[in-house]
Amino acid sequence: MGVAMSFDIDVSRTVGGRRIALTVRTDRPLVALVGPSGVGKTSILDMVAGIIRPDRGHIAVDGQTLFDSDAKIDMPPAERHAGYVFQDRRLFPHMRVRANLLYGRRTGISVDMDDVLDFLGIGHLLHRWPRNLSGGEAQRVAIGRALLSGPRFLLLDEPLSSLDRHRKSDILDAIDQIRMRAPILYVTHDIGEAERLSAMIVTMAGDD
C-alpha cells in the first residue's frame, strides 16, 4: 500500500441549526461510520459523492482531491466515480434490472459483468422490473450497479439492511473482497458488522 491516504476527510455542514461534521484521515481501506440514526452519516456519504456540498473542509479519496473549500475544488458527482449504494437503493423504476446494472458502465472498465452477477446471485433477475424485486434482491442489484460502474471507491449506506442472515454473510464476504480493489466508506448502525469486517470504526455522535 502506498503512502496515499485512502480517506482524508474533514468536512462540516450546518443544516437547520444542526451541525454535521467528520474528520477522518487513514490509509485503512475500509472505514465504518457508526452512530445513531439522524446523526448525519448519510449526509457524509452524500458529501463524498458530491450530491450535497459541505460548508467547508476537504475530501480526498485515494490521494485524489474531490472537494476543497479553500482551493475552490468541487468535482461534479459524475466525475468522482463513487460506487454509491444508497440505503433506499434508488433503482430506476422505468428500467429493467439489466439496464439498471449497465447504467454506469463506462468504456475501459475491467469489472467483469458475469463475475458480479455470479457473486451477488442476481443473474436470473436481469429481465425483471425493480418493482418486482424483493428487498434483498433490490439491494443486491443496487450493489451490482455500483460495482459495474467501475468505481474508484465505494460508499455503502446500510448495505445489509433488509437482507437475510445467509445473504448478509455472502455480501460481507463480497465486501471483504472488494476492499482489495477500492477503498470503502461504510455506514452502519450495527457495530458488529463493522467489527466483522475489521474496519476502522469512526463513531459519529450528535453535538447537541
Add this chain to the structure above:
Amino acid sequence: MSSDIYAALSPEEWSILALSLKVSLVAVAAILPACFCIAWMLARWRFPGKLLVDALVHLPLVLPPVVTGWLLLLLFGMNGPIGRWLSDVFGITLLFRWTGAALAAAIMAVPLMVRAIRLSIEAIDTRLESAAATLGASRLRIFFTISLPLALPGVLAAIILGFARSLGEFGATITFVSDVPGETRTLPIAIYAAMQMPDGEAMVTRFAILSTMLSLGALMLSEIMVRRIAHGGRHVI
C-alpha cells in the same frame, strides 16, 4: 328531422372535422416544447418573477377568450408588432388563416398543458437523478434517460388535454381569425354558424355529439395517464 341527426357526415362536415383536427394537432405540436420548458422552469427553478410567469401562464384560463383573441389581434394583426414582422420577413400572415386558428388554440391550451407537465415533473424523485449523477451520467444524459421518461405520462396527458382544449376553442379563434369557411371554420365555429341557420339544427346536433365524444374520450385518456404518474413515477425501490 330525427333521421338527419343520424345521417352520415356530409363532405362539407368531414372537411370541417378534418380542419379542426389539423388545427388542434398543429397547435399542440407547436406549443408542446414551449410548455415543457415553462413547466420545467416553474417546477425546478427559483427565479425572481416566478409568480408573475405562473400567473401569465394561467391567464388564458381566466381571461374572457374574446380578450385573448383581441390581444392576439393586437400583436399578430397586420399592424401588430409581431404580425408586421412575420409579414415583412417571412411573408406569413396569420389573420383569417388556419395557422392563426392554430395559434389561438395553442395559446388557450397553454395553461392546461403546462399544469399537467409541471405536476409530472414535480413528481419525479430527484434522488433518482442524483443516483444517476453518481453513476457518471451527464446532466443531458440524466435528463433524457431519467427525468424525461419519468415525466412522460404527464407529457402525454398534456398532449391529450391540449388537443381536446384546442378542438373546443371558440372565443379567441373567432375574435382573432373570424369565421372563414374552409379556412378557420372549426367544429365549434361551425356549430355556432349552423345555429344561425334556419335548418341547421341536425348539423348542430351531430357536431355536438361528435364534440362531446371526442372531449370525453380525451379526458378519460388523460385521466389514465395522470393515474400512471401517481402509481408509476414516484415508485422507488
